[in-house]
Amino acid sequence: MSELREKAKQVVRRLVAAGHQAYWAGGCVRDVLLEREPADYDVATSATPEQVLELFPKAVTVGMQFGVVRLLLDGDGIEVATFRSDIGSADGRHPEQVRYTSSPEEDVGRRDFTLNGLLYDPLKEQVLDFVGGQADLKAGIIRAIGEAAERFAEDKLRLLRAIRFAARFGYRIEEKTWAALRAAAPQIQQVSRERIRDELVKMLTEGAARRAFELLDESGLLEILLPEVARMKGVEQPPEFHPEGDVWVHTRLLLEKMEQPTATLALGVLLHDVGKPPTFAVRDRIRFNQHAEVGAVMAEEICRRLRLSNAEIERVAALVKNHLKFKDVPKMRASTFKRFISMEGFDEHLELHRLDCLASHGDLANWRFVKEQRETLPPEEVRPPRLLTGHDLKKMGYEPGPRMGEILAAVEEAQLEGELRTPEEAQALVRRRFPPGGKSRRVPATSRRKEK
Numbered sequence: 001m002s003e004l005r006e007k008a009k010q011v012v013r014r015l016v017a018a019g020h021q022a023y024w025a026g027g028c029v030r031d032v033l034l035e036r037e038p039a040d041y042d043v044a045t046s047a048t049p050e051q052v053l054e055l056f057p058k059a060v061t062v063g064m065q066f067g068v069v070r071l072l073l074d075g076d077g078i079e080v081a082t083f084r085s086d087i088g089s090a091d092g093r094h095p096e097q098v099r100y101t102s103s104p105e106e107d108v109g110r111r112d113f114t115l116n117g118l119l120y121d122p123l124k125e126q127v128l129d130f131v132g133g134q135a136d137l138k139a140g141i142i143r144a145i146g147e148a149a150e151r152f153a154e155d156k157l158r159l160l161r162a163i164r165f166a167a168r169f170g171y172r173i174e175e176k177t178w179a180a181l182r183a184a185a186p187q188i189q190q191v192s193r194e195r196i197r198d199e200l201v202k203m204l205t206e207g208a209a210r211r212a213f214e215l216l217d218e219s220g221l222l223e224i225l226l227p228e229v230a231r232m233k234g235v236e237q238p239p240e241f242h243p244e245g246d247v248w249v250h251t252r253l254l255l256e257k258m259e260q261p262t263a264t265l266a267l268g269v270l271l272h273d274v275g276k277p278p279t280f281a282v283r284d285r286i287r288f289n290q291h292a293e294v295g296a297v298m299a300e301e302i303c304r305r306l307r308l309s310n311a312e313i314e315r316v317a318a319l320v321k322n323h324l325k326f327k328d329v330p331k332m333r334a335s336t337f338k339r340f341i342s343m344e345g346f347d348e349h350l351e352l353h354r355l356d357c358l359a360s361h362g363d364l365a366n367w368r369f370v371k372e373q374r375e376t377l378p379p380e381e382v383r384p385p386r387l388l389t390g391h392d393l394k395k396m397g398y399e400p401g402p403r404m405g406e407i408l409a410a411v412e413e414a415q416l417e418g419e420l421r422t423p424e425e426a427q428a429l430v431r432r433r434f435p436p437g438g439k440s441r442r443v444p445a446t447s448r449r450k451e452k
Contacts, residue, residue: 141173160191160199
């Protein structure tokens with residue numbers, strides 16, 4: 001038994017010893033029955049929040065109005081919720097009224113799906129099943145508890161949760177639940193963007209992203225939440241580069257091939273070709289001119305809409321903007337190549353390229369080349385220390401300003417090209433090409449740099 005599971009068992013033991021009913025509830029029960037280790041444990045009890053606080057004085061009240069108390073046990077958190085029945089829903093998320101009850105069956109009746117409506121007594125090792133959840137687990141079915149339309153009306157986020165559970169476990173959504181889900185799809189806009197973002201990120205990173213997004217599409221939710229992605233459907237691609245089919249087919253293949261991606265990589269995979277539909281053109285062949293640049297702007301807008309952090313937005317936009325650059329690596333100058341592989345989070349760029357290739361033409365030559373170069377190039381060659389600084393240039397008689405930035409950039413490029421090794425060589429280049437007080441002496445790139 002894991003340490004967290006033992007702590008959850010002790011919470012139940014203390015509540016029962018004080019004369020209350022107490023059970024593990026929700027997803028942790030589902031995971032235990034599926035022989036998966038739960039990430040967290042929730043306890044449902046007949047004890048009121050005040051009674052829970054008497055037994056656990058160090059507890060934190062996180063949702064007293066809903067009867068929820070959070071216990072902090074040596075760094076682990078366990079939520080304890082009082083049995084309740086919810087009445088109405090004013091905003092598609094919170095009940096209009098909460099009424100405590102002593103009935104575990106009544107408490108289960110307010111929950112979302114039968115597989116999450118199971119209770120477990122860890123002291124007696126018994127399952128309490130008032131909704132047929134065990135049978136649905138065995139049959140692989142996502143079924144709403146009671147009337148599906150009512151459950152979705154109570155919390156619109158359940159529309160996404162149904163799809164996420166179906167994809168994650170490989171289950172099918174029961175017919176009445178599916179019909180109610182599709183009918184309620186337009187109401188998803190009542191849910192906060194942060195909650196939508198969290199569900200979408202889970203869909204992308206839990207290991208069944210392709211199926212999740214196919215269900216989003218079939219339910220009508222994709223068109224509402226990510227219309228830019230929905231527009232990928234039917235957008236043809238040149239068969240010599242994309243024998244797999246249109247942009248939507250290609251994107252789904254990438255989603256399927258992801259292996260434990262970060263949230264930013266997963267979003268980069270989803271959106272890497274989002275610029276193709278608006279740039280589609282047929283001339284001598286199908287073309288998507290500047291789709292990476294257009295897509296980066298679109299990806300930034302989508303991520304901002306989903307309330308991602310600025311750092312996450314920048315990373316996803318960079319993944320989209322730079323995903324085509326791998327085709328140019330064999331002919332890049334040394335300086336360009338070193339800057340390319342020095343980009344922040346380059347491992348994600350490299351993995352996106354690998355997936356992009358596997359989901360299209362299958363040629364991994366450039367991926368292998370970049371991977372080998374990263375593994376063999378010494379770090380001091382890829383990101384060498386500066387040979388000159390602005391302070392050094394001042395000593396040489398140069399005034400601060402745009403010209404100083406131009407000089408430092410030229411020194412850096414020559415250094416990355418392998419033309420400069422010492423500060424003395426850098427100073428000589430500066431005096432030769434940038435005479436103090438004069439104009440820069442331009443030297444054609446082809447005459448001063450070797451082609452990589």
